[in-house]
């Protein structure tokens with residue numbers, strides 16, 4: 340990434356971090372995904388139960404393989420062998436000590452904007468896990484809620500539907516068709532996190548790199 344772009348993105352991150360504080364969330368800046376991984380690990384108590392939602396960003400920062408450093412007890416909903424186990428681990432994830440997630444978008448004024456197919460990831464953002472650590476690359480920054488939704492429909496959803504092999508219009512054509520297809524749509528619900536009423540619960544690590552979709 341060109342120096343000028345990195346500097347501009349850093350300034351945007353600093354603005355977002357300031358606005359997150361007003362919204363009851365803690366914001367942090369990291370220059371790289373490696374730094375972000377270290378930061379997230381430092382925030383996980385030793386022996387904590389750790390879980391996550393489906394997230395390319397979490398894969399991108401390579402944190403899962405390093406959780407043994409903090410003796411984490413892992414609840415992995417993505418490793419379930421069948422739908423019943425997947426349901427059970429998703430419910431257990433809501434009772435984890437630490438939940439790791441990306442965000443589909445983050446606005447300059449500090450709101451997290453997320454869509455979800457089944458709702459387990461958005462549920463964990465709302466309530467349950469004692470601590471939520473959100474990792475956001477600068478590609479997730481949007482001017483406002485409207486721009487956030489536009490980026491989700493045009494950038495995040497087509498790529499995620501292709502990755503998840505979903506039979507949706509955006510997965511087939513790259514363009515949203517406002518689908519309502521059982522078991523396929525990844526836009527069942529939209530969550531805007533505009534304030535956190537539990538101090539020290541939601542922590543957002545802004546990373547000056549592109550991460551996830």
Ligand code: SF4
Pocket residue numbers: 491492496497500507508509510514515516517518519523524525526
């Ligand atoms: S509503 Fe359907 S087609 Fe539109 S972005 Fe979401 S999953 Fe894709």
